[in-house]
Amino acid sequence: MAEKGIREFDAKRMIAKGLSNFTKSDLKLETKQVLISPDTNLDDLTGEYPWLENEKLVAKPDQLFGKRGKNNLLFVNKNWKEVKAWIKEHMNKKVTITQTTGETTGILTHFLVEKFFPHEEEYYLAITTGRDGDTIHFSLKGGVDIEEVWDSVVTLEIPILSTIDNLDFAGFLPDELGDKREKMTEFITALYRMSVDYHFTYLEFNPITFVDGAIIPLDTVAKLDDYASFQCAEEWKDVTFPKPFGLKGTKEEQYISELDERTGASLKLTVLNPEGRVWTLVAGGGASVIFADTVADLGFAKELANYGEYSGNPTRELTQAYTRTILKLMTEKKDSKGRSKFLIIGGGIANFTDVAKTFTGIIDAIEEYSEALKKTDVKIYVRRGGPNYKEGLANMRKMGKKLGLPVEVYGPETHMTKIVSMALQGKEV
Numbered sequence: 001m002a003e004k005g006i007r008e009f010d011a012k013r014m015i016a017k018g019l020s021n022f023t024k025s026d027l028k029l030e031t032k033q034v035l036i037s038p039d040t041n042l043d044d045l046t047g048e049y050p051w052l053e054n055e056k057l058v059a060k061p062d063q064l065f066g067k068r069g070k071n072n073l074l075f076v077n078k079n080w081k082e083v084k085a086w087i088k089e090h091m092n093k094k095v096t097i098t099q100t101t102g103e104t105t106g107i108l109t110h111f112l113v114e115k116f117f118p119h120e121e122e123y124y125l126a127i128t129t130g131r132d133g134d135t136i137h138f139s140l141k142g143g144v145d146i147e148e149v150w151d152s153v154v155t156l157e158i159p160i161l162s163t164i165d166n167l168d169f170a171g172f173l174p175d176e177l178g179d180k181r182e183k184m185t186e187f188i189t190a191l192y193r194m195s196v197d198y199h200f201t202y203l204e205f206n207p208i209t210f211v212d213g214a215i216i217p218l219d220t221v222a223k224l225d226d227y228a229s230f231q232c233a234e235e236w237k238d239v240t241f242p243k244p245f246g247l248k249g250t251k252e253e254q255y256i257s258e259l260d261e262r263t264g265a266s267l268k269l270t271v272l273n274p275e276g277r278v279w280t281l282v283a284g285g286g287a288s289v290i291f292a293d294t295v296a297d298l299g300f301a302k303e304l305a306n307y308g309e310y311s312g313n314p315t316r317e318l319t320q321a322y323t324r325t326i327l328k329l330m331t332e333k334k335d336s337k338g339r340s341k342f343l344i345i346g347g348g349i350a351n352f353t354d355v356a357k358t359f360t361g362i363i364d365a366i367e368e369y370s371e372a373l374k375k376t377d378v379k380i381y382v383r384r385g386g387p388n389y390k391e392g393l394a395n396m397r398k399m400g401k402k403l404g405l406p407v408e409v410y411g412p413e414t415h416m417t418k419i420v421s422m423a424l425q426g427k428e429v
Contacts, residue, residue: 003129003201003223004241005064009035009112011222014198015191018235022197023190030214033114035062038092042084052080055115059083061090062112065104065245066221069144071097073108077116087111097245100147106246117216122207123184124153127192129201133159136188140174142207164192180210187215198235199228227285230266230312252325256308259321265312267322271329276305277339278424279330281323281362283347283384284311287416291346294417298424305330313353319361327365331372340377342423345396349412350386359384359392363399370403380405381419385412 016031032051036042046052059075060068068074073095075086096105124142128135139146139153146153156172158164173181195203202223209216224232226241243249249257256269266285278295282288288309295304306329310322327343335341345362366373366380373380382396393409400407410419 004226005223006239007062008220009033009062010239011220018194019190022193025186027186027190036087036111038109057083057113058116059086059111059113061108062110063245064242065097067099083113104246117211119209119211121209124206125208126204127195133157138173140176146206164189199225199232201225252329256325263318265314267310269308271306273305274329277303277335277341279305279326279343281326281345282309285309287347294420300424316357316361319358320364323362323365327369331369331376334376340379343378343380344420345382347384348416353386354388355384355386355392356388359395363395373405380407381423382409383414383416383419
């Protein structure tokens with residue numbers, strides 16, 4: 001699992017559209033919202049969203065950071081003319097925000113504008129995913145300072161392989177909810193079912209309230225398991241995974257992201273340490289987590305240079321471009337202490353990815369960078385299984401001999417992480 005934050009706009013859009021599929025009642029959310037970017041023509045918006053001129057509005061940045069009110073970045077109960085002026089004032093502005101994790105400086109580029117809901121009560125609701133199961137959190141004291149009243153939060157644990165229908169779900173909600181308790185129970189039950197089906201790893205509403213008997217999430221934080229993007233393509237639609245506020249992607253990361261957006265396959269790359277000695281070229285999201293964890297468990301976390309994956313049966317050309325990007329970064333300079341570098345080409349046993357075809361793209365890139373790999377003293381370890389894997393592994397062996405590169409090749413008979421310990425420690429895990 002690799003959880004990534006999504007915009008509040010996307011989270012509310014997805015929930016408003018999909019929640020009714022997980023309940024037998026007429027439960028639904030009212031959403032009047034619009035996402036504004038530097039390319040948005042503010043003067044044209046009222047044609048598509050006429051409610052902007054008829055409602056009181058809320059405007060706030062939508063860039064994966066919280067404490068917007070405390071950072072004076074929450075514009076509440078304003079008309080459209082006032083909101084337009086406020087956004088123009090703040091668009092592309094460099095600001096420093098203060099959160100519980102410290103200060104971060106970045107550029108404001110995306111804003112959420114939505115209908116303002118006058119309200120009295122503010123509650124806190126969150127669904128979190130952990131190794132041993134899921135947890136639902138609720139408090140009657142929602143708002144910006146939930147951390148200061150965390151002892152008011154009640155929790156319901158949902159162990160792995162359990163369902164929400166097997167638990168005393170309504171029983172954990174405080175009696176003080178009164179006649180709102182049934183509606184909140186219904187909402188959380190449907191929301192939890194949806195979060196599982198949509199592969200949310202984190203959902204937080206702070207605050208969430210009632211307006212005229214309807215539940216309204218006022219402020220939302222959400223994260224998805226981005227490795228479920230293929231199976232959830234229909235549910236997620238146009239969801240994006242923006243960089244955390246203040247974090248600029250490298251040009252290589254941006255390039256791979258652009259490739260990813262143009263294909264039905266999956267191509268992900270995060271550069272962790274460009275001077276690291278351990279580089280991975282991994283097929284599959286689950287495998288990428290396993291390989292990264294193994295590198296860390298062996299004591300080489302600081303040497304792990306990148307994190308990412310290719311999957312979904314990418315073409316030879318895409319695999320070559322992805323591999324070329326990693327090899328370019330890997331061979332830009334030698335290790336400062338003269339030590340070897342390691343390229344781990346791994347993955348589980350593929351279901352439908354043609355191993356021979358994707359390996360052909362990898363081989364193309366390695367041939368292109370063969371001299372640079374030798375100069376940088378790179379040792380290559382390969383482990384793979386799946387359709388046409390024998391042909392793919394044979395081609396890898398031939399490539400190593402042809403180019404004079406140190407390449408060790410293994411099939412599914414070898415444990416997936418064994419090549420990591422062989423490379424880094426010269427022995428099995």
